[in-house]
Amino acid sequence: MLDLAHAAPSGMNLQPWYFYVLNNLEKNRAIAMEVCERAKEQLAAKAKDAHDRGCSNFLFYDAPTVIYCCVPKGTGFTNEFDLGLAVENMMLFAQQNGFCTLPVGLAKKFGEDIIRKEIGIADEHDFFIALCVGYRASDSGDAPKPRKEEYAKWIE
Numbered sequence: 266m267l268d269l270a271h272a273a274p275s276g277m278n279l280q281p282w283y284f285y286v287l288n289n290l291e292k293n294r295a296i297a298m299e300v301c302e303r304a305k306e307q308l309a310a311k312a313k314d315a316h317d318r319g320c321s322n323f324l325f326y327d328a329p330t331v332i333y334c335c336v337p338k339g340t341g342f343t344n345e346f347d348l349g350l351a352v353e354n355m356m357l358f359a360q361q362n363g364f365c366t367l368p369v370g371l372a373k374k375f376g377e378d379i380i381r382k383e384i385g386i387a388d389e390h391d392f393f394i395a396l397c398v399g400y401r402a403s404d405s406g407d408a409p410k411p412r413k414e415e416y417a418k419w420i421e
């Protein structure tokens with residue numbers, strides 16, 4: 266998976282990504298719980314939904330593996346886009362091989378400092394998104410969520 270991420274195209278071939286992989290359910294759960302604790306009042310409905318589905322947290326949904334995806338500071342102007350391409354490569358590979366992934370933007374919104382400390386993210390890296398990797402929960406449903414009707418304009 267990481268090799269496929271690293272094969273993604275990038276602006277000026279800067280390859281502006283760096284991945285910290287934590288393959289430990291208990292440690293990922295502990296990080297998620299700490300972030301959830303901070304965010305729970307703002308996200309009570311989401312937390313309830315996760316709880317109803319049998320997860321002990323709503324942030325990483327008890328995924329055993331979380332890839333903490335970073336971009337190097339102060340380089341390139343397409344870093345986040347490039348990282349998105351790399352992450353999408355991992356998500357497609359995982360899906361084709363029977364795994365389930367979820368990118369979690371809330372990890373940065375509510376827990377950047379917690380994650381920096383617990384994962385030991387280097388000063389030269391900005392944490393951007395957490396990619397959860399695991400197996401699909403039996404009750405999560407396979408149907409894609411509805412998409413907006415209006416999303417493109419044909420000029421000619």
Ligand SMILES: Cc1cc2nc3c(=O)[nH]c(=O)nc-3n(C[C@H](O)[C@H](O)[C@H](O)COP(=O)(O)O)c2cc1C
Pocket residue numbers: 367368369370371372394408409410
């Ligand atoms: C950049 C990004 C960040 C996301 N962050 C979260 C998140 O923090 N928590 C979550 O439960 N889902 C998160 N998602 C999942 C989206 O909510 C989901 O992809 C969207 O609702 C469409 O659903 P579908 O992918 O099942 O069709 C994120 C997705 C993307 C692409």
